[in-house]
Amino acid sequence: MKLQVKEDRCSGCNVCRVVCTLENFSTVQPSQALLKIKGLFPDPGKYEIAYCNQCGVCAGECPEEAIKEVNSEYDIDYDLCTQCLICVDSCPFDVMVVLESGYPAKCTGCGKCVELCPRDAVLADQG
Amino acid sequence: MMTLKVDVIVQGYLRELYPHLREKEEVISETPLTVRQIISQLGIKSETVLFVTQEGRIIDKDYLVESNTELVLVSPPAGG
Amino acid sequence: MLHGYAGKILKINVGSGKQVAENTPPELAEQYLGGRGFVARLLYDSIEPGTDPLGPANLVVIATGPLSGHLLPGSGKTHFGTLSPATGGYGDSNMGGHFGPALKYAGYDCLVLEGAAEKLSTIVIDNDKIEIVEDETLQGKGALVAEKILKERLGEDFQIITIGPAGENKVAFACISHDFGRQAGRTGVAAVLGSKNIKAVAVRGTGSIPVYNAKGAQQKGEAMYKVCFAKPGFKTWTPYGTASITSWVNEVGAFPTRNFQSSFAEFHNKINGQAVVDKLLITDKGCFGCPTPCGKYGYAKTALGNAYVEGPEYESIATLGGSCCLEEIEEVAYANYVCDQLGLDTISAGVVVSFAMECFEKGVINTAEIGRSISFGSLDDVVYLLEKIAACEGIGAVLAGGVKPASAAFGGGSEQYAIHVKGLEWSGYECRNAPGMMLSYMTADVGAHHNRSWALGYDISQSDADVSELIKAGAGGKMDVSSPEGKVDHVISMQHSRPLYDTLGICRLQTMEIGFETVHYEEVFELITGRKLSWAEMLAISEKIWQLTRLFNVKHIDGFGRSWDYPPRRFMEEPVTSGPNEGRYIKKEILDKMLDEYYEKRGWDSNGIPTPETIKAYGLK
Known part of the structure; x- marks a missing residue:
């Protein structure tokens, strides 16, 4: 699933980030979430959501060609990954993370954030 | 004569105050009723209801309710 | 391993710099759950009688609950506790936001601060790296300003609590501020x-919290959110937040007005939930894990200045709007903003300011003492007094102790209308027609606070007249004082159920507002902690904590007993001046009857002291 966001609906609750790490890493650890929320307070009083739009920059930068496009989404092939982490640095939205194992991780398009966002601020990109 | 049939959602603190009520109650009447009269038919004192909504909009407690609709009774924040 | 918990209690002596991270004792988790339970037990065990609340031997305990930081609705709560400088007894305050979850991800269930630093300092906890950083450049900075400076310095991923000038100057009702608008007030x-x-x-x-059954807890957590989404109130309650109650409280004649002289404000429609949405709102602002954010973040424009501010929520509307008679929502919001920057609890601050206004009206204090004349309804005067209080300057130095010591200093009969219990100012519900709510305020462990038991709805449901019919009927229509019969059981039951949420580290509003069922908490608690505990068993723990906080007051307050459980004489002797409850008050004999019944049911003697048998029965020592 490709994501899109409507930032004006976000209330900063971080439910998306908690469910993200539970679904992808079986852990309650929002610091490892594959999307980020930044509150702009006190001025102007709004939230920014950084998320993976499956732009594929990481795939283009990967020297091992370990990140592959499958059905408009980019997945890491961990058999080919050498943990160089060039992909993490290359992400234009800073939404890739380094796991405790040393491997990188990126949004898998699982859609849990869309399913649980109470505000419909994170949505499936229909088009 | 037309029979009035209204579903009423009772929730939150109101169900603590009126434990005999279920989350969804049905009110049937042979005469037209206002929101307030419907609330009172359920044995609820209308002042304990913060406000009432129909299709997501707040409606006046003296509004004459049409049939086959659903009213949601919203309870006061109860000391948030 | 304690599942669901972070696993450590971090104790820091901010004077010596000594830090110890101890394992969270399993028996503490078993017997007191967390949050308020940890606060009460740790304070009771660690503070000696005779301790100065503002001396280095006092503690500040910051505790999360077993459900804080997990995937479930409203899991963002943090509990703060101390030997209160306002009451000299048990003090605690609960806050939403994101601080508690961050503390757990850093590895700590609880933070205990003791001692005193030599210079103004900031504690920086970066997972297991802890520093006490001296920084006098933050001196005098507004609480929100200081948070912004620290966010920019440390990074967006730090969660921060700050105090304002009022806290630095040890004002008895100074509040903790977090996330640009959440307070432990x-x-x-x-x-x-x-x-x-x-x-x-x-x-x-940046760490994680161990979960007993991660897959099961995730599935249950997801299901809990979906239950909330499906509740009919999900979309109707959220847009207005707690301010939605304003006109209702006024309609039932419980809205504090003119320092609680009246319980009805003609101008309520200008300062209610609709006014917040129409005139201020920029965005809803949620706490961690919240599906129904009550936080309304907005922008207020007034003659005194413009400000970004979270709120005002109901309590601030009641005390700054109602009690001080600020008749426009922008003015209430601006006064709220000033309190937030100065680091003053809006509830106590509103009551203290309105007390000063009434004292001036009655000639108890004069322009020379105050520095000017003051009147109800003036934003300029409200802000003037707030700034004097935070700075402890002139009249502000007297008011900074709260209405109890201020009325003792002013004399002139002002004790009659110093609106507090145990030294804590009354929050936003006038009770001269609500005996259950009155008893709730009288017997709350921290003083006159509403959230231990909110019996107002019960009082209204038991009264024998339809208020709006009476209002429509015009003058002469009055709501009968509802009878005190049966109120005590309801109050006792709420005093266990409401604080249980503070013990588990979760928000109660999903249950209170949209009818989220408590059975879900039982199920998710078991999946997260591996411990099977029914809601009734959790309530029994909450009941034990209630006994413990009473014992804390007995231990620390000289001569503590029944006399500390009465409301101000105004509520027992003076009729409400206007509105549906005009003419009402509750005689002391009625309150005494309720107190007798309450003490008996609690297992306390006629002076309100837990008997040795009661202490033994609850396994307390």
């Missing part, structure tokens, strides 16, 4: 932080 915890020279605590937690 009550009982003066921030004054104790100020006495320790701690301006802020910043936490970054």
Whole structure:
């Protein structure tokens, strides 16, 4: 699933980030979430959501060609990954993370954030 | 004569105050009723209801309710 | 391993710099759950009688609950506790936001601060790296300003609590501020932080919390959110937040007005939930894990200035709007903003300011003492007094102790209308027609606070007249004082159920507002902690904590007993001046009857002291 966001609906609750790490890493650890929320307070009083739009920059930068496009989404092939982490640095939205194992991780398009966002601020990109 | 049939959602603190009520109650009447009269038919004192909504909009407690609709009774924040 | 918990209690002596991270004792988790339970037990065990609330031996305990930081609705709560400088007894305050979850991800269930730093300092907790950083450049900075400075310095991923100038100056009702608009407002915890020279605590937690059954807890957590989404109130309650109650409280004649002289404000429609949405709102602002954010973040324009501000929520509307008679929502919001920057609890601050206004009206204090004349309804006067209080200057130095010591200093009969219990100012519900709510305020462990038991709805449901019919009927129509019969059981039951949420580290509003069922908490608690505990068993723990906080007051307050459980004489002797409850008051004999019944049911003697048998029955020592 490709994501899109409507930032004006976000209330900063971080439910998306908690469910993200539970679904992808079986852990309650929002610091490892594959999307980020930044509150702009006190001025102007709004939230920014950084998320993976499956732009594929990481795939283009990967020297091992370990990140592959499958059905408009980019997945890491961990058999080919050498943990160089060039992909993490290359992400234009800073939404890739380094796991405790040393491997990188990126949004898998699982859609849990869309399913649980109470505000419909994170949505499936229909088009 | 037309029979009035209204579903009423009772929730939150109101169900603590009126434990005999279920989350969804049905009110049937042979005469037209206002929101307030419907609330009172359920044995609820209308002042304990913060406000009432129909299709997501707040409606006046003296509004004459049409049939086959659903009213949601919203309870006061109860000391948030 | 304690599942669901972070696993450590971090104790820091901010004077010596000594830090110890101890394992969270399994028996503490078993017997007191967390949050309020940890606060009450740790304070009771660690503070000696005779301790100065503002001395280095007092503690500030910051505790999360077993459900804080997990995937479930409203899991963002943090509990703060101390020996209160406002009451001299048990003090605690609960706050939403994101601080508690961050503390758990850093590895700590609980943070215990003791001692006093030599210079103004900030505690920086970056997972297991802890520093006490002296920084006098933050001195005098507004609580929100200080948070912004620290966010920019440390990074967006730090969650920060700060105090304002009022906390630095040890004002008895100084509040802790977090996330640009969330506060732990009550009982003066921030004054104790100020006495320790701690301006802020910043936490970054990048770790995880162990979960007994991660897959099961995830599935249950997801299902809990979906239950909330499906509730009919999900979309109707959220847009207005707690301010939605304003006109209702006024309709039933419980809206404090003119320092609680009346319980009805003609101008309520200008300061209610609709006014917040129409005139202020920029965005809803949620706490961690919240599906129904009550936080309304907005922008207020007034003659005195413009400000971004979270709120005002109901309590601030009641005390600054109702009690001080600020008749426009922008003015209430601006006064709220000033309180937030100065680091003053809006509830106590509103009551203290309105008390000063009434004292001036009655000639108890004069322009020379105040520095000017003051009147109800003037934003300029409200802000003037707030700034004097935070700075402890002139009349502000007297008011900074709260209405109890201020009325003792002013004399002139002002004790009659110093609206407090045990030294804590009354929050936003006038009770001269609500005996259950009155008893709730009288017997709350921290003083006159509403959230231990909110019996107002019960009082209204038991009254024998339809208020709006009476209002429509015009003058002469009055709502009968509802009978005190049967109120005591309801109050006792609520005093266990409401604080249980503070013990588990979750928000109660999903249950209270949209009817989220408590059975879900039982199920998710078992999946997260591996411990099977029914809601009834959890309530029994909450009941034990209620006994413990009473014992704390007995231990620390000289001569503590029945006389500490009465409301101000105004509520027992003076009729309400206008509105549906005009003419009403509750005689002391009625309150005495309720207190007798309450003490008996609690297992306390006629002076309100837990008997040795009661202490033994609850396994307390």
